[in-house]
Amino acid sequence: MSRSVLVTGGNRGIGLAIARAFAQAGDKVAITYRSGEPPQELTALGVLAVRCDITDSEQVEQAYKEIEDAHGAVEVLVANAGITKDTLLMRMSEDDFASVVDTNLTGTFRVVKRANRGMLRAKKGRVVLISSVVGLLGSAGQANYAASKAALVGFARSLARELGSRNITFNVVAPGFVDTDMTKVLTDEQRAGIVGQVPLGRYAQPEEIAAAVSFLASDDAAYITGAVIPVDGGLGM
Ligand code: NAD
Numbered sequence: 614m615s616r617s618v619l620v621t622g623g624n625r626g627i628g629l630a631i632a633r634a635f636a637q638a639g640d641k642v643a644i645t646y647r648s649g650e651p652p653q654e655l656t657a658l659g660v661l662a663v664r665c666d667i668t669d670s671e672q673v674e675q676a677y678k679e680i681e682d683a684h685g686a687v688e689v690l691v692a693n694a695g696i697t698k699d700t701l702l703m704r705m706s707e708d709d710f711a712s713v714v715d716t717n718l719t720g721t722f723r724v725v726k727r728a729n730r731g732m733l734r735a736k737k738g739r740v741v742l743i744s745s746v747v748g749l750l751g752s753a754g755q756a757n758y759a760a761s762k763a764a765l766v767g768f769a770r771s772l773a774r775e776l777g778s779r780n781i782t783f784n785v786v787a788p789g790f791v792d793t794d795m796t797k798v799l800t801d802e803q804r805a806g807i808v809g810q811v812p813l814g815r816y817a818q819p820e821e822i823a824a825a826v827s828f829l830a831s832d833d834a835a836y837i838t839g840a841v842i843p844v845d846g847g848l849g850m
Contacts, residue, residue, distance in 0.1 A: 617684040618642045618830070621667060621724055622694030623660075624651050626793030627743065630819035631691050631826050636660050638827070641684040645676055645694070667694050667720035668712075677727050686731025689830045692721040693743040695762075697795060699754045710757045717761035721768065729781065738781035739830045742769050743822070744841070746789045746849040762787075766841055773839035782838035784829045789845025791817045812847030 623632035623644025629652060636642045636658040643661040644651065651662030661683050665676035680687060695717045698709045725740055732738025747755055748762025769783040776783070790796055790807050796816070799807070808814060825844045828834055843849050 616640045616688040616830075617680070617686060618689040618691070619645070619680060619687045619724075619728065620691045620693055621645045621665075621720075622647070623655070623691075624649065624662065626795060627788065627791055627819045627822045628691075628693040629655070630823040631693060632660055633658065634820070634823040634827050635689070635830075640689070643680040643684060643687075647694070667724055668715050670723055673723045673727055681731070686735060687728045688732070688735065688737070689739045689741075690724065690728040691741045691743070691826055691830075692724050694720060695743065695745075697755065697758045699758065701754055702756055705757060713757040714761045714764075717758070718764045718768070721765060725768075725772070729776070732781045733776075733779055736780050738779075740769070740772070740781065740783045741826050741829050742783070742785045743826075744785045744787045746787050746843060746845040749787055749841070749843070749849050769841075770839045777838055782829075782834070784834075784837060784839070785841045786822060786825050786829070787841055787843045787845065787849065788822045789817055789843070789848040791819055791822060793819060810848060811845070812850075815846065817844060817846060 618635045618640045620628050620632045622628040624646035632642050632644045632655055645663050645665040647666050663676045663679050665672045667673060698713050742765045744765045745762040747759045751759050766785055769785045773783040822844050825842050
């Protein structure tokens, strides 16, 4: 059955691969993106692209209205949008910290809360949050990012407990290092260092993260909630 799916930050990288997978499976997919133009390939697949900054509640509300008008209430939410602002603690400004938390954690809270309005009414829903292996392991120079990603685990597990009786599941996917714009900023030396620590000896492709998300949103995962699924080539074990 075709479901109403929303992927935040679905215009590139991991979010693009997730949106593509749902669209190719026949779901009614909407993405939000913060800037630029939505990719042609998604438009060709019939994906609805809505510009929305998840740090702004008003924009989140407007985006949901547009999506609900086109596809009905969101049944599957993938909260994927996220940013990094890497620097060492003593150089990290309060804004470096707050802006990462405002996007990765509070932004996720905004989109999840709004989606749950429709999910509670429908008495079912699937929510998948994109965290990171860095949230579980920590990472020098990424205290803001790691804190925001670790917090998503407590957030998801609390909601899994709070809303399990309403047939809404909350799960977390924790990717390792994935070949996207976010990791393109790393130097060749940094990349080689990371790959050296990954048991599978390579970066993930965005499609490998999308596969785990598709599973968690599928009927086969109906009894899974509050889970944190690493897709990290063994880096976090
Ligand atoms: P990316 O930088 O390519 O894409 C990030 C997406 O988030 C973009 O679509 C961007 O528009 C959106 N976004 C950022 N701030 C936003 C805001 N305020 N409002 C709305 N949208 C906003 O990154 P990616 O590598 O595809 O990462 C996607 C998710 O996966 C992120 O949450 C990231 O933290 C997580 N992740 C990435 C990696 C990796 O190695 N690339 C590893 C672990 C986790």
